[in-house]
Amino acid sequence: MPTDSTSPTVPKTDGIDDGESFPQPQLDERRARVLRAIVEEYVTTAQPVGSQTIATSTELGVSSATVRNDMTVLEREGYLAQPHTSAGRIPTDQGYRFFVDHLAHAPGLPAAQRRTVAGFFTSAHRALEDLLHETSQLLAGLTHHASVVIGPAPSAAEVRTVQLVGLQPGVVLAVAVLANGAVEKSVLELGANATDAELTAAAAALDQQLSGSTLADLPEPGGTGNPVVDEYVQAARNALRTHAADHHDPLYVSGASRIALEQAAFPSEGSAARLLELLEHQVVVVALVRGILDQGITVRIGAENEYEDLRDCSLVLAPYAVEGEIAGTVGVLGPTRMDYQRALAAVSVVSQQLGRSLES
Amino acid sequence: MPTDSTSPTVPKTDGIDDGESFPQPQLDERRARVLRAIVEEYVTTAQPVGSQTIATSTELGVSSATVRNDMTVLEREGYLAQPHTSAGRIPTDQGYRFFVDHLAHAPGLPAAQRRTVAGFFTSAHRALEDLLHETSQLLAGLTHHASVVIGPAPSAAEVRTVQLVGLQPGVVLAVAVLANGAVEKSVLELGANATDAELTAAAAALDQQLSGSTLADLPEPGGTGNPVVDEYVQAARNALRTHAADHHDPLYVSGASRIALEQAAFPSEGSAARLLELLEHQVVVVALVRGILDQGITVRIGAENEYEDLRDCSLVLAPYAVEGEIAGTVGVLGPTRMDYQRALAAVSVVSQQLGRSLES
């Protein structure tokens, strides 16, 4: 990175765009550096930052008056805001956005964290659920924010075997084991009371006919000749299919308590509590994360989020792929004033490693 | 309940016990009524309550000066505290304890809530996990506090059937279906790579030998003659047993966000956040609740809790029984300033209904 502050990498826009309300695509290099310094300072101190701080703490080589001028411009163009007249500046959502898009050099994770992650993913095999759960705890620990992991959709996984287990007269449990090690089950209540032999026959038919398909795309089973058996086969097949469709994808949330800890970072009273409540509604969270099906790592800052309750926070999300297919998403949820570099690095590394780990 | 305030139900202790530091087992009837009024008032207003409020808002028929005298006594004996000299009184843990033990008449749930509960438990059959999860949501909704439901321990349930499913070469999933509809699974990684036939043989042996036992008490399986099969049988049996022992009982927490909402009720900074963090550690919560294996409904108030982080809250817990055996626990976690009558009624009704519902 050049330390020469007089060589702008971009043609100046001068006064031409003044007053335009759309975000500037580019910024005078010094101003960009001022913006970056403000974001970085504000993220660590949580205090509005003044011109003097920037002038002395960075190697810009300009006086605070100059920084002030730049700040005025940055504010006019929407990157900064002033809580009140005689206070320093804080970044706006647009300011964070520019920072994330243009200024956040990716230094990767600090070595210690890198080792933590490596150790985590090389440790012994775990069941799918445990792995996902612990991954979300890992991410929360790395970033000190709430973290979210969405597991592979069960409806996309291939069925290995299906079984029927009688629990009580007339109540049967259909159990499907999927190729990724997950187990889906569904309770059947039928009028017809099958004999053990019929149940076994139905299970065999199911197992034979459904194995190899995905839950979302189960073939219509053929008849076996025995109407009771057929009824069970049909019912089990439908139950498993609707079960997979109805039940949202597996979701693991960790570190929600960090939101309460960071409460000061959320302006309005009780907005942290509303955020926590939102996180309790799994369906909503899954829908929210699934709604952002961008390729690669995605950042949603403040008001960029559609949900009202997310106006004061940012999401950093990355899908993870298993054998080339996107299998799920990992992400971090924190206040807009978060360390984006850290979060981006953590989410990126964890998503890659998780995908790799699921391939074995 | 007699409205005659001049007929104490208990012999007065007069000055005899003055200065004794152990809690009074009984209390002059009027003082008890004053205490009750203070608790009820404080629970609704969250403000220290003064003598005037009590004198006018209740039918004690005495002046505020008399109430003041009673309050002084109640404070001296440890039932009340004064945040500062010129403020009203608030109940101490001991005050709440007396209220819960002697003063909380059980009026049952309000009709509307009673109907909600009835409707909830008569609605269609659900899978065990869903039922427990929704029960905890129900309880959180009824009480407006965080709620906790511990499900039946898988280790105590009878095994219906065991299956082995090959996932990859050398990796096998052992799946046990339990009588209560739960499914336990465990990943086996073995050096020996069994053929399909051997896997089937092992599964058959497991199924035959383990069915009918509980996971905690699986019999030592007999040999089948084939060493590879035996290895799988042994490994699966051990894996299922240790899995059931290691994995804590199923836990469902709902309404944790209420804690953040009630943050004002928790004195020290960040104690609500610590509480939320504690709730994220399932193992800890299960141990905590299991540690209170009282018969019937139990209340733990403030410092009665062993965990430091629970000093500012109260737990209302009730076990639920299935066919005479205690199967699990439901409970509510809120600030010490909670509506105990409401919480007691809700926890009591829900625990009974949940037990009944699990019997069918």
Place this chain on the structure above:
DNA sequence: GCTGGCACTCGGTACAATCGAGTGCCAGCC
């Protein structure tokens, strides 16, 4: 044993004075 009365306490509020971090602007310098 209850009550009215009264002095006292002390948190909360309102208001003024002060402080200082930070700004905007301008004239001057390079």
Place this chain on the structure above:
DNA sequence: GGCTGGCACTCGATTGTACCGAGTGCCAGC
């Protein structure tokens, strides 16, 4: 033209003071 030092100004935060009033403790009297 752009940077800089200087300066007046703003305004939140802090401090100090006064005051109000809810609530208490206590006491003499009924």
